[in-house]
Protein backbone atom coordinates (compact mmCIF):
# COMPACT_ATOMS: atom_id res chain seq x y z
CA UNK A 482 0.00 0.00 0.00
CA UNK A 483 1.46 3.33 -1.01
CA UNK A 484 1.76 5.81 1.80
CA UNK A 485 2.12 9.45 0.96
CA UNK A 486 4.07 11.55 3.36
CA UNK A 487 4.35 15.26 2.66
CA UNK A 488 3.93 14.59 -1.05
CA UNK A 489 6.49 11.80 -1.29
CA UNK A 490 5.61 8.37 -2.41
CA UNK A 491 7.06 6.36 0.47
CA UNK A 492 5.58 2.89 0.10
CA UNK A 493 5.25 0.97 3.34
CA UNK A 494 7.88 -1.72 3.12
CA UNK A 495 7.46 -5.24 4.31
CA UNK A 496 10.06 -7.97 4.80
CA UNK A 497 13.27 -7.80 6.76
CA UNK A 498 17.02 -7.62 6.36
CA UNK A 499 18.92 -10.90 6.17
CA UNK A 500 20.60 -12.19 9.30
CA UNK A 501 24.39 -11.76 9.39
CA UNK A 502 26.35 -9.52 7.02
CA UNK A 503 23.58 -7.33 5.60
CA UNK A 504 23.04 -3.58 5.28
CA UNK A 505 19.35 -3.94 4.44
CA UNK A 506 19.84 -2.55 0.92
CA UNK A 507 16.29 -3.68 0.18
CA UNK A 508 16.95 -6.74 -2.01
CA UNK A 509 15.87 -9.20 0.70
CA UNK A 510 12.47 -7.47 0.67
CA UNK A 511 11.90 -8.11 -3.06
CA UNK A 512 9.55 -10.87 -4.20
CA UNK A 513 12.43 -13.09 -5.36
CA UNK A 514 13.62 -14.47 -2.05
CA UNK A 515 16.88 -15.69 -3.59
CA UNK A 516 17.99 -12.42 -5.14
CA UNK A 517 20.51 -11.66 -2.36
CA UNK A 518 22.64 -14.61 -3.47
CA UNK A 519 23.13 -12.96 -6.88
CA UNK A 520 23.27 -9.36 -5.71
CA UNK A 521 25.12 -9.05 -2.45
CA UNK A 522 28.39 -7.15 -2.10
CA UNK A 523 29.14 -9.26 0.98
CA UNK A 524 28.93 -12.67 -0.73
CA UNK A 525 30.81 -12.90 -4.02
CA UNK A 526 31.02 -9.55 -5.78
CA UNK A 527 32.19 -9.47 -9.39
CA UNK A 528 33.27 -5.90 -10.08
CA UNK A 529 35.08 -6.52 -13.40
CA UNK A 530 31.97 -8.01 -15.09
CA UNK A 531 29.69 -5.28 -13.82
CA UNK A 532 32.19 -2.56 -14.78
CA UNK A 533 32.17 -3.96 -18.33
CA UNK A 534 28.36 -3.95 -18.37
CA UNK A 535 28.00 -0.43 -16.92
CA UNK A 536 31.07 1.45 -18.16
CA UNK A 537 32.06 -0.63 -21.20
CA UNK A 538 35.41 -1.56 -19.69
CA UNK A 539 37.12 -2.68 -16.49
CA UNK A 540 39.25 -0.54 -14.19
CA UNK A 541 42.70 0.04 -15.73
CA UNK A 542 44.91 -0.14 -12.61
CA UNK A 543 47.95 1.09 -14.48
CA UNK A 544 46.17 4.36 -15.31
CA UNK A 545 46.96 7.04 -12.75
CA UNK A 546 44.19 6.98 -10.16
CA UNK A 547 41.93 4.23 -11.47
CA UNK A 548 43.55 1.73 -9.12
CA UNK A 549 42.21 3.79 -6.23
CA UNK A 550 38.93 5.17 -7.51
CA UNK A 551 37.73 2.81 -10.26
CA UNK A 552 36.79 3.52 -13.90
CA UNK A 553 37.18 7.26 -14.46
CA UNK A 554 36.39 9.37 -17.50
CA UNK A 555 37.03 12.67 -15.72
CA UNK A 556 37.46 13.95 -12.17
CA UNK A 557 36.70 17.45 -10.92
CA UNK A 558 36.70 19.66 -7.90
CA UNK A 559 33.16 21.05 -8.07
CA UNK A 560 30.45 23.10 -6.44
CA UNK A 561 26.86 23.95 -7.21
CA UNK A 562 26.40 27.71 -7.48
CA UNK A 563 24.61 28.89 -5.47
CA UNK A 564 24.89 26.06 -2.95
CA UNK A 565 21.52 24.49 -2.12
CA UNK A 566 20.30 25.10 1.40
CA UNK A 567 20.00 22.00 3.55
CA UNK A 568 22.45 20.07 1.36
CA UNK A 569 25.22 17.94 2.81
CA UNK A 570 27.79 19.87 0.75
CA UNK A 571 26.52 22.08 -2.09
CA UNK A 572 23.66 19.83 -3.21
CA UNK A 573 25.06 18.53 -6.49
CA UNK A 574 23.66 15.06 -5.83
CA UNK A 575 20.04 16.05 -5.42
CA UNK A 576 20.28 18.73 -8.12
CA UNK A 577 21.53 16.24 -10.72
CA UNK A 578 18.49 14.09 -10.02
CA UNK A 579 16.12 17.08 -9.98
CA UNK A 580 17.45 18.12 -13.37
CA UNK A 581 16.74 14.66 -14.82
CA UNK A 582 13.13 14.95 -13.60
CA UNK A 583 12.76 18.52 -14.92
CA UNK A 584 14.01 17.49 -18.35
CA UNK A 585 11.68 14.49 -18.44
CA UNK A 586 14.73 12.24 -18.87
CA UNK A 587 13.55 9.98 -16.04
CA UNK A 588 10.08 9.20 -14.71
CA UNK A 589 11.11 8.84 -11.07
CA UNK A 590 14.07 9.06 -8.68
CA UNK A 591 14.67 6.60 -5.85
CA UNK A 592 16.37 8.48 -3.01
CA UNK A 593 16.64 8.66 0.76
CA UNK A 594 14.73 11.29 2.72
CA UNK A 595 14.74 11.90 6.49
CA UNK A 596 12.12 9.90 8.36
CA UNK A 597 9.51 12.35 9.70
CA UNK A 598 9.86 10.78 13.17
CA UNK A 599 13.69 10.94 13.28
CA UNK A 600 15.71 13.19 10.98
CA UNK A 601 18.75 10.88 11.16
CA UNK A 602 16.82 7.78 10.06
CA UNK A 603 16.85 7.02 6.32
CA UNK A 604 13.45 6.81 4.62
CA UNK A 605 13.54 5.48 1.04
CA UNK A 606 11.23 7.48 -1.24
CA UNK A 607 10.11 7.61 -4.88
CA UNK A 608 10.30 11.20 -6.10
CA UNK A 609 8.50 12.36 -9.26
CA UNK A 610 8.33 16.14 -8.68
CA UNK A 611 11.74 17.81 -9.16
CA UNK A 612 11.00 20.28 -6.37
CA UNK A 613 10.71 17.39 -3.91
CA UNK A 614 14.38 16.52 -4.39
CA UNK A 615 15.14 19.48 -2.11
CA UNK A 616 13.65 17.53 0.79
CA UNK A 617 16.07 14.64 0.25
CA UNK A 618 19.11 16.88 0.76
CA UNK A 619 21.53 16.05 3.55
CA UNK A 620 22.93 12.87 5.05
CA UNK A 621 21.15 10.34 7.22
CA UNK A 622 23.07 7.74 9.22
CA UNK A 623 21.85 4.18 9.04
CA UNK A 624 20.48 1.72 6.54
CA UNK A 625 17.45 2.36 4.38
CA UNK A 626 16.07 -0.46 2.20
CA UNK A 627 16.20 1.71 -0.94
CA UNK A 628 16.08 -1.14 -3.46
CA UNK A 629 12.82 -2.46 -2.05
CA UNK A 630 11.32 0.50 -3.95
CA UNK A 631 12.24 -1.03 -7.31
CA UNK A 632 9.10 -3.17 -7.37
CA UNK A 633 6.64 -0.39 -6.42
CA UNK A 634 8.39 1.93 -8.91
CA UNK A 635 7.97 -0.62 -11.69
CA UNK A 636 4.36 -1.29 -10.65
CA UNK A 637 3.66 2.46 -10.86
CA UNK A 638 4.71 2.33 -14.53
CA UNK A 639 8.06 4.11 -14.20
CA UNK A 640 10.30 2.88 -17.05
CA UNK A 641 13.34 5.17 -16.79
CA UNK A 642 14.51 5.77 -13.27
CA UNK A 643 17.43 7.37 -11.46
CA UNK A 644 18.74 5.97 -8.20
CA UNK A 645 20.80 7.89 -5.62
CA UNK A 646 22.63 5.30 -3.58
CA UNK A 647 25.60 4.33 -1.45
CA UNK A 648 28.02 1.66 -2.75
CA UNK A 649 26.48 -1.47 -1.20
CA UNK A 650 23.09 -0.44 -2.60
CA UNK A 651 24.52 0.37 -6.01
CA UNK A 652 26.42 -2.92 -6.27
CA UNK A 653 23.20 -4.89 -5.68
CA UNK A 654 21.27 -2.68 -8.10
CA UNK A 655 23.80 -3.20 -10.88
CA UNK A 656 23.97 -6.94 -10.24
CA UNK A 657 20.20 -7.21 -10.74
CA UNK A 658 19.78 -4.44 -13.35
CA UNK A 659 19.42 -6.70 -16.39
CA UNK A 660 16.57 -8.67 -14.82
CA UNK A 661 14.64 -5.72 -13.37
CA UNK A 662 12.82 -4.76 -16.58
CA UNK A 663 13.43 -0.99 -16.58
CA UNK A 664 14.33 0.76 -19.86
CA UNK A 665 17.15 2.76 -18.27
CA UNK A 666 18.64 3.23 -14.81
CA UNK A 667 20.87 6.24 -14.11
CA UNK A 668 22.90 6.02 -10.94
CA UNK A 669 24.16 9.00 -8.96
CA UNK A 670 26.39 7.44 -6.29
CA UNK A 671 28.01 8.89 -3.21
CA UNK A 672 31.08 7.44 -1.52
CA UNK A 673 30.35 5.85 1.84
CA UNK A 674 32.32 4.80 4.85
CA UNK A 675 31.83 4.27 8.57
CA UNK A 676 28.06 3.95 8.45
CA UNK A 677 26.29 2.46 11.44
CA UNK A 678 22.77 1.98 12.72
CA UNK A 679 20.72 5.09 13.41
CA UNK A 680 20.44 3.98 17.06
CA UNK A 681 24.24 3.79 17.41
CA UNK A 682 24.56 7.16 15.73
CA UNK A 683 22.29 8.76 18.31
CA UNK A 684 24.63 7.42 21.04
CA UNK A 685 27.56 9.06 19.23
CA UNK A 686 25.72 12.41 19.03
CA UNK A 687 25.08 12.20 22.77
CA UNK A 688 28.84 11.94 23.38
CA UNK A 689 29.50 15.01 21.22
CA UNK A 690 27.06 17.49 22.70
CA UNK A 691 24.90 18.07 25.77
CA UNK A 692 21.90 18.76 23.55
CA UNK A 693 22.21 16.10 20.84
CA UNK A 694 18.59 16.54 19.77
CA UNK A 695 19.51 20.00 18.41
CA UNK A 696 22.25 18.70 16.08
CA UNK A 697 20.97 19.20 12.55
CA UNK A 698 24.12 18.46 10.53
CA UNK A 699 27.30 16.44 10.95
CA UNK A 700 30.15 15.92 8.49
CA UNK A 701 33.67 14.47 8.65
CA UNK A 702 35.40 17.18 6.64
CA UNK A 703 38.51 16.83 4.49
CA UNK A 704 40.33 19.29 6.80
CA UNK A 705 40.37 16.69 9.61
CA UNK A 706 37.49 18.22 11.55
CA UNK A 707 33.94 17.21 12.24
CA UNK A 708 31.46 20.00 11.67
CA UNK A 709 28.30 20.13 13.77
CA UNK A 710 25.41 22.50 13.07
CA UNK A 711 22.51 23.12 15.41
CA UNK A 712 18.93 24.27 15.05
CA UNK A 713 18.75 26.05 18.42
CA UNK A 714 20.56 29.16 17.23
CA UNK A 715 24.05 28.06 18.33
CA UNK A 716 27.00 28.67 16.00
CA UNK A 717 28.44 25.61 14.16
CA UNK A 718 31.17 23.69 16.05
CA UNK A 719 34.33 22.22 14.52
CA UNK A 720 35.82 19.28 16.42
CA UNK A 721 39.26 17.96 15.33
CA UNK A 722 39.12 14.23 14.46
CA UNK A 723 41.67 13.50 17.17
CA UNK A 724 39.44 15.02 19.83
CA UNK A 725 36.48 12.80 18.97
CA UNK A 726 35.40 10.35 21.67
CA UNK A 727 36.05 7.38 19.35
CA UNK A 728 37.67 5.25 22.06
CA UNK A 729 34.54 5.73 24.22
CA UNK A 730 32.46 3.92 21.61
CA UNK A 731 31.68 0.22 22.06
CA UNK A 732 33.76 -2.10 19.84
CA UNK A 733 30.66 -3.09 17.86
CA UNK A 734 29.71 0.54 17.16
CA UNK A 735 30.58 0.05 13.48
CA UNK A 736 28.91 -3.13 12.16
CA UNK A 737 31.15 -5.74 10.51
CA UNK A 738 29.59 -4.87 7.12
CA UNK A 739 30.94 -1.33 7.18
CA UNK A 740 34.28 -2.39 8.68
CA UNK A 741 34.77 -4.74 5.73
CA UNK A 742 33.08 -2.87 2.89
CA UNK A 743 34.88 -3.39 -0.45
CA UNK A 744 33.81 -0.27 -2.35
CA UNK A 745 34.45 3.18 -0.95
CA UNK A 746 34.04 5.26 -4.11
CA UNK A 747 30.89 3.76 -5.63
CA UNK A 748 32.64 2.19 -8.58
CA UNK A 749 29.44 1.21 -10.42
CA UNK A 750 27.71 4.63 -10.35
CA UNK A 751 27.51 6.65 -13.58
CA UNK A 752 28.79 9.59 -11.57
CA UNK A 753 30.14 9.62 -8.01
CA UNK A 754 29.52 12.78 -5.99
CA UNK A 755 31.60 13.01 -2.83
CA UNK A 756 33.91 15.39 -1.04
CA UNK A 757 37.02 13.63 0.17
CA UNK A 758 39.16 14.47 -2.91
CA UNK A 759 37.68 17.97 -3.10
CA UNK A 760 39.92 19.81 -0.62
CA UNK A 761 36.96 21.74 0.83
CA UNK A 762 34.77 21.50 -2.27
CA UNK A 763 32.93 18.54 -3.73
CA UNK A 764 34.62 15.81 -5.72
CA UNK A 765 33.11 14.39 -8.89
CA UNK A 766 34.13 11.15 -10.59
CA UNK A 767 32.48 10.97 -14.00
CA UNK A 768 32.65 7.31 -14.92
CA UNK A 769 30.97 7.01 -18.33
CA UNK A 770 29.09 8.90 -21.07
CA UNK A 771 25.82 8.79 -19.19
CA UNK A 772 27.50 10.42 -16.20
CA UNK A 773 29.06 13.07 -18.46
CA UNK A 774 25.73 13.91 -20.13
CA UNK A 775 24.14 14.15 -16.71
CA UNK A 776 26.76 16.60 -15.49
CA UNK A 777 26.35 18.72 -18.63
CA UNK A 778 22.66 19.20 -17.79
CA UNK A 779 23.66 21.50 -14.93
CA UNK A 780 25.40 23.90 -17.34
CA UNK A 781 26.92 26.96 -15.67
CA UNK A 782 25.32 26.08 -12.32
CA UNK A 783 28.17 23.67 -11.68
CA UNK A 784 31.55 25.31 -11.16
CA UNK A 785 34.42 22.95 -12.05
CA UNK A 786 38.05 23.39 -11.02
CA UNK A 787 41.14 21.18 -11.23
CA UNK A 788 41.69 18.94 -8.22
CA UNK A 789 44.49 19.56 -5.74
CA UNK A 790 47.01 16.91 -4.78
CA UNK A 791 49.23 17.76 -1.78
CA UNK A 792 51.26 16.09 0.94
CA UNK A 793 52.33 12.48 1.45
CA UNK A 794 49.97 9.85 2.75
CA UNK A 795 52.32 6.96 3.61
CA UNK A 796 53.01 7.82 7.25
CA UNK A 797 49.33 8.43 8.01
CA UNK A 798 48.28 5.16 6.38
CA UNK A 799 51.08 3.19 8.08
CA UNK A 800 49.98 4.52 11.48
CA UNK A 801 46.43 3.51 10.65
CA UNK A 802 47.56 -0.01 9.66
CA UNK A 803 49.30 -0.45 13.02
CA UNK A 804 46.27 0.76 14.97
CA UNK A 805 43.88 -1.38 12.95
CA UNK A 806 46.04 -4.47 13.51
CA UNK A 807 45.78 -3.86 17.26
CA UNK A 808 42.06 -3.14 17.16
CA UNK A 809 41.33 -6.12 14.88
CA UNK A 810 43.35 -8.29 17.25
CA UNK A 811 41.25 -7.09 20.18
CA UNK A 812 44.06 -5.15 21.88
CA UNK A 813 43.25 -1.76 23.39
CA UNK A 814 44.46 1.16 21.30
CA UNK A 815 47.07 3.36 22.87
CA UNK A 816 45.34 6.66 23.55
CA UNK A 817 47.15 9.81 22.75
CA UNK A 818 47.65 11.90 25.91
CA UNK A 819 45.05 14.65 26.01
CA UNK A 820 47.60 17.46 25.95
CA UNK A 821 49.13 16.18 22.68
CA UNK A 822 45.81 16.14 20.85
CA UNK A 823 45.40 19.89 20.21
CA UNK A 824 48.99 20.06 18.86
CA UNK A 825 48.51 17.16 16.44
CA UNK A 826 45.08 18.50 15.52
CA UNK A 827 46.67 21.84 14.67
CA UNK A 828 49.38 20.26 12.53
CA UNK A 829 47.29 17.70 10.68
CA UNK A 830 45.38 20.05 8.33
CA UNK A 831 48.66 21.82 7.53
CA UNK A 832 50.93 18.83 6.99
CA UNK A 833 48.59 15.93 6.23
CA UNK A 834 47.58 14.77 2.74
CA UNK A 835 45.08 17.01 0.94
CA UNK A 836 42.90 16.73 -2.16
CA UNK A 837 43.48 13.56 -4.18
CA UNK A 838 46.22 12.39 -1.82
CA UNK A 839 43.71 12.53 1.06
CA UNK A 840 41.24 10.47 -1.00
CA UNK A 841 43.95 7.90 -1.85
CA UNK A 842 44.83 7.64 1.83
CA UNK A 843 41.19 7.01 2.80
CA UNK A 844 40.77 4.35 0.08
CA UNK A 845 43.94 2.58 1.25
CA UNK A 846 42.84 2.73 4.89
CA UNK A 847 39.48 1.23 3.99
CA UNK A 848 41.14 -1.63 2.06
CA UNK A 849 43.47 -2.41 4.95
CA UNK A 850 40.60 -2.35 7.40
CA UNK A 851 38.55 -4.72 5.25
CA UNK A 852 41.30 -7.33 5.04
CA UNK A 853 42.38 -7.18 8.68
CA UNK A 854 38.85 -7.36 10.09
CA UNK A 855 37.83 -10.19 7.75
CA UNK A 856 40.97 -12.16 8.65
CA UNK A 857 40.01 -11.98 12.30
CA UNK A 858 36.23 -12.31 12.14
CA UNK A 859 35.35 -14.10 8.89
CA UNK A 860 38.47 -15.63 7.31
CA UNK A 861 36.43 -18.02 5.18
CA UNK A 862 34.73 -15.07 3.45
CA UNK A 863 37.95 -13.45 2.20
CA UNK A 864 38.41 -15.59 -0.89
CA UNK A 865 35.05 -14.71 -2.42
CA UNK A 866 34.37 -11.32 -0.89
CA UNK A 867 37.60 -9.35 -1.39
CA UNK A 868 37.93 -8.12 -4.98
CA UNK A 869 41.25 -7.59 -6.77
CA UNK A 870 40.93 -3.79 -6.50
CA UNK A 871 41.08 -4.03 -2.68
CA UNK A 872 44.16 -6.30 -2.69
CA UNK A 873 45.90 -3.99 -5.16
CA UNK A 874 45.82 -0.93 -2.92
CA UNK A 875 46.56 -2.86 0.29
CA UNK A 876 49.69 -4.49 -1.21
CA UNK A 877 51.71 -1.31 -0.68
CA UNK A 878 51.40 -1.93 3.08
CA UNK A 879 52.48 -5.56 2.92
CA UNK A 880 48.96 -6.97 2.91
CA UNK A 881 48.87 -9.58 0.15
CA UNK A 882 46.66 -12.64 -0.24
CA UNK A 883 47.74 -15.65 1.81
CA UNK A 884 47.17 -19.16 0.45
CA UNK A 885 43.44 -19.73 -0.06
CA UNK A 886 42.55 -16.05 0.22
CA UNK A 887 42.14 -15.36 -3.49
CA UNK A 888 39.89 -16.72 -6.20
CA UNK A 889 41.74 -18.58 -8.98
Ligand SMILES: Cc1cc2nc3c(=O)[nH]c(=O)nc-3n(C[C@H](O)[C@H](O)[C@H](O)COP(=O)(O)OP(=O)(O)OC[C@H]3O[C@@H](n4cnc5c(N)ncnc54)[C@H](O)[C@@H]3O)c2cc1C
Pocket residue numbers: 567568569570571572573574575576592593594603617618619620621622623624625645646647671672673674675676754755756757758763
Ligand atom coordinates in the same frame (compact mmCIF):
# COMPACT_ATOMS: atom_id res chain seq x y z
C1 LIG B 1 26.72 7.10 5.67
C2 LIG B 1 27.43 7.98 4.67
C3 LIG B 1 28.83 8.10 4.70
C4 LIG B 1 29.51 8.90 3.77
N1 LIG B 1 30.88 8.95 3.78
C5 LIG B 1 31.53 9.69 2.84
C6 LIG B 1 32.97 9.72 2.80
O1 LIG B 1 33.62 9.10 3.63
N2 LIG B 1 33.57 10.46 1.83
C7 LIG B 1 32.85 11.18 0.90
O2 LIG B 1 33.43 11.83 0.03
N3 LIG B 1 31.49 11.18 0.92
C8 LIG B 1 30.82 10.44 1.87
N4 LIG B 1 29.45 10.43 1.88
C9 LIG B 1 28.73 11.27 0.92
C10 LIG B 1 28.61 12.72 1.41
O3 LIG B 1 28.15 12.75 2.76
C11 LIG B 1 27.60 13.54 0.60
O4 LIG B 1 26.38 12.86 0.57
C12 LIG B 1 28.02 13.75 -0.80
O5 LIG B 1 29.23 14.44 -0.80
C13 LIG B 1 26.97 14.51 -1.58
O6 LIG B 1 26.78 15.81 -1.08
P1 LIG B 1 25.66 16.73 -1.75
O7 LIG B 1 25.61 18.07 -1.08
O8 LIG B 1 25.85 16.69 -3.23
O9 LIG B 1 24.35 15.88 -1.36
P2 LIG B 1 22.82 16.29 -1.20
O10 LIG B 1 22.34 17.01 -2.42
O11 LIG B 1 22.62 16.90 0.13
O12 LIG B 1 22.13 14.83 -1.26
C14 LIG B 1 22.52 13.79 -0.39
C15 LIG B 1 21.89 12.50 -0.90
O13 LIG B 1 22.39 11.43 -0.10
C16 LIG B 1 21.41 10.42 0.00
N5 LIG B 1 21.51 9.86 1.35
C17 LIG B 1 21.51 10.53 2.53
N6 LIG B 1 21.64 9.67 3.55
C18 LIG B 1 21.71 8.43 3.03
C19 LIG B 1 21.82 7.13 3.58
N7 LIG B 1 21.93 6.93 4.91
N8 LIG B 1 21.83 6.07 2.74
C20 LIG B 1 21.74 6.26 1.41
N9 LIG B 1 21.65 7.46 0.81
C21 LIG B 1 21.63 8.55 1.62
C22 LIG B 1 20.05 11.07 -0.24
O14 LIG B 1 19.33 10.33 -1.22
C23 LIG B 1 20.39 12.44 -0.77
O15 LIG B 1 19.80 12.59 -2.03
C24 LIG B 1 28.76 9.62 2.80
C25 LIG B 1 27.36 9.50 2.76
C26 LIG B 1 26.69 8.69 3.67
C27 LIG B 1 25.17 8.55 3.58
Ligand code: SF4
Pocket residue numbers: 498499502503504505506507508509510516517520521522523649653
Ligand atom coordinates in the same frame (compact mmCIF):
# COMPACT_ATOMS: atom_id res chain seq x y z
S1 SF4 C 1 21.81 -8.00 -1.06
FE1 SF4 C 1 21.18 -6.36 0.36
S2 SF4 C 1 19.47 -7.23 1.54
FE2 SF4 C 1 20.56 -8.94 0.58
S3 SF4 C 1 22.04 -9.63 2.14
FE3 SF4 C 1 23.10 -8.16 0.79
S4 SF4 C 1 22.86 -6.17 1.83
FE4 SF4 C 1 21.34 -7.57 2.74
Ligand code: SF4
Pocket residue numbers: 504647648649650673674675676738739740742743744
Ligand atom coordinates in the same frame (compact mmCIF):
# COMPACT_ATOMS: atom_id res chain seq x y z
S1 SF4 D 1 30.31 1.61 4.55
FE1 SF4 D 1 29.96 0.21 2.81
S2 SF4 D 1 28.70 -1.43 3.68
FE2 SF4 D 1 28.56 0.30 5.10
S3 SF4 D 1 26.72 1.40 4.43
FE3 SF4 D 1 28.50 2.35 3.43
S4 SF4 D 1 28.61 1.31 1.43
FE4 SF4 D 1 27.30 0.07 2.74
